[in-house]
Amino acid sequence: MKIGYLGPEGTFTHAAVEAIFPHIRNVPYHTIPQCMDAVRDGEVELAVVPLENALEGSVNLTIDYLIHECNLPIVGEIIAPIEQHLLVHPSQLDDWMHVERIYSHSHAIAQCHKFLHRHLKHATYEYVTSTSAAAKYVSEHPEEKIAAIGNRLAAKQYGLAIAKENIHDYDYNHTRFIVLHRERDLLPVTDKEDGFKTTLMVMLPKDQAGALHQVLSAFAWRKLNLTKIESRPAKTGLGNYFFIIDIDQKMDDVLIPGAIAELEALGCTVQILGSYPYYTVKKTSLV
Amino acid sequence: MKIGYLGPEGTFTHAAVEAIFPHIRNVPYHTIPQCMDAVRDGEVELAVVPLENALEGSVNLTIDYLIHECNLPIVGEIIAPIEQHLLVHPSQLDDWMHVERIYSHSHAIAQCHKFLHRHLKHATYEYVTSTSAAAKYVSEHPEEKIAAIGNRLAAKQYGLAIAKENIHDYDYNHTRFIVLHRERDLLPVTDKEDGFKTTLMVMLPKDQAGALHQVLSAFAWRKLNLTKIESRPAKTGLGNYFFIIDIDQKMDDVLIPGAIAELEALGCTVQILGSYPYYTVKKTSLV
DSSP states (O other): OEEEEESSTTSHHHHHHHHHOTTSEEEEESSHHHHHHHHHTTSOSEEEEEEEETTTEEOHHHHHIIIIIOOOOEEEEEEEEOOOEEEEOGGGGGGGGGOOEEEEOHHHHHHTHHHHHHHOTTOEEEEOSOHHHHHHHHHHOTTSOEEEEEOHHHHHHTTOEEEESOOOSOTTOEEEEEEEESSSOOOOOOSOOSEEEEEEEEEOOTTOTTHHHHHHHHHHTTTOOEEEEEEEEOSSSTTOEEEEEEESSOOOSSHHHHHHHHHHHTTOEEEEEEEEEEEEOOGGGOO | OEEEEESSTTSHHHHHHHHHOTTSEEEEESSHHHHHHHHHTTSOSEEEEEEEETTTEEOHHHHHHHHHTOOOOEEEEEEEEOOOEEEEOGGGGGGGGGOOEEEEOHHHHHHTHHHHHHHOTTOEEEEOSOHHHHHHHHHHOTTSOEEEEEOHHHHHHTTOEEEESOOOSOTTOEEEEEEEESSSOOOOOOSOOSEEEEEEEEEOOTTOTTHHHHHHHHHHTTTOOEEEEEEEEOSSSTTOEEEEEEESSOOOSSHHHHHHHHHHHTTOEEEEEEEEEEEEOOGGGOO
8 A cells, every 4th residue: 555645755744644654655746736646546545635734724726626626535634733943964053053044935934933033034045845845955955054944854854953943933833634545445544533524515506695604504503513614716707616614523324414415405516525534643753 | 196016017916906096106016915014104005916816716815914914904806807818029929839938927827728738738837926027037038939928918018929819718717906005095996886895804702613603694684795705724723713704785884883793792803804895897908
């Protein structure tokens, strides 16, 4: 069995995969669509891609590609803390406060604003496509006065030293990753899950005032608790949306099917994107 | 009076500003935050920035900066069609089918996928920060076999020829731009508006199942029609959101204040982001 993930090696997606599936071979893919296509085409059995970050919001490309291009069931979710460290070439470890340029993804740089402002105010920023690409660049240029912002796995992967640990501004930053499979199969995870979720896509009937209120009523009177509702453009015109709704329980025989039947009777299109266990990565277990 | 907009010159934001405020001096800004700061700091009286595209969804940076960093009232909205053209240096007009590289914003290239696949399959893509930056690059490199994808204004601004008109895949693509002002003032627009909207930010009370359903009930039983509801992370932890809600009418003395009072009684935090006229740009009026 193989798991594809959004690479390159040393990304937060890679760290999440290693934490939850330590014994399964994993393969990096260059983009989210390539990673999802690899499951559809049978190159790998599972794919792990980011879905939502607590600070930046949803990864629209993941949601849009899942709905419009590559319809794979969600079979699991991984919630992982985002801990950013300042990484330098080992030869520069004692001199980290004099680095002149800092490489990272724009989100990672934004997440460490306070530390950078306080300790490295003179440094300039170079935005690259991922935190691990930044770590790779720093490892390949030991003569330059530069640092990367990234995770512990990237430091290990590219032989960098951690000059300063946990330099992110907010302690509660997490990212949700979804696990996709070609069929609605059980996950090969031995540890106990932290809970279950069911995710639906709901398209409202056209031009009907109050339709979303009716949709939520179908869940509310059944006491089905929604942990998330998010709109995305349906790509059929400005003002046409579909909704992604997360229910905090496993698919059952009565309540969720009853709500779906009611929504369909109201003229909605409903699709079950998955009913799956979720796993929370503890702060220390991120390799 | 001066209007700041998300530049550089020749962007779709620039075209929207020229269509609705033809007689007011306009000033390009490099980023959305810089454009909004310029209004707050009094450099310009108004700012126009993109809020939402029919294909790509919301411009998160605009919403987040407005809520978390720079609280300015919305005083107007411009809805403009997005028409993409293939632009080349005039010396290459007869030879456009042999261009080897195409420059544009990644969204613009994605929006013309079918045309590019059919007519320029051999060409490679170079992603730049805006359609007008692409047009500028093409104008400065007349000897290279390259083209840009952008609007009519960018062609005019940088002296390029339109090799192929309307190469976008979907005819209904529009972008919504908001007009910001330091105070809740009337807009200096003489033409008649196409309608009015009121936009609210609603933060739900913590850990209360069904709270969003209650919020929507407050609007539904008053027959206040919502044209949009969107969630964004509150930046206080995974699963904490605020909602942006658009109501398709002007602020009144009874219904909307009544709904807001009810929401506050439920423990919600409500902020009126603006109550404003909206203007639709016709396809032909985009300079």
